[in-house]
Amino acid sequence: DTAVSQTPKYLVTQMGNDKSIKCEQNLGHDTMYWYKQDSKKFLKIMFSYNNKELIINETVPNRFSPKSPDKAHLNLHINSLELGDSAVYFCASRLIWGNPANTGELFFGEGSRLTVL
């Protein structure tokens, strides 16, 4: 029943490792996002995909590579993890801005807490 689901919810790993976080939405939305909430609690946008196409990339290091196999999924792969990557990563989705059914809100997943040791 979960509208936007992320896995895993918790991830603890060593520096230098590669890890992935998966996201799926069953709302029929065509736009998906990754947000990062850092230690200062700011929610910062990282990426946005619309119908599998990258439309926003907010100066995120190349170590972060989003992948959207279809419009219901947006996965985040992180290479060579660093201590500063420790954060909570939120996936979100909504209808494209021009869609009359769009009420403007994002629907968020529960977050994936990544801890890099």
Next chain:
Amino acid sequence: DQQVKQNSPSLSVQEGRISILNCDYTNSMFDYFLWYKKYPAEGPTFLISISSIKDKNEDGRFTVFLNKSAKHLSLHIVPSQPGDSAVYFCAASSGDYKLSFGAGTTVTVRA
């Protein structure tokens, strides 16, 4: 460069009283504003929104006020209830694909 600012990191209010949360923004292109509520270990959930063509929107106990000339919006919760204890995020959009968020205000409602 934070375009959406919530300058009060926390707010404590007695049950039954009014909670007023404030938010300032710097980007004059923002034309849609939202408030999100977040409980621990959960994702933010949408609460209420307002378009820039309005100055007030009300939904039950929640009212959002927008002052475009001051680039300021506020969220009023009345009466406050214990279940309102959460982090509240202000967000703004300029009709593009992304929402810019403030840092959040933690509201604690005391019984």
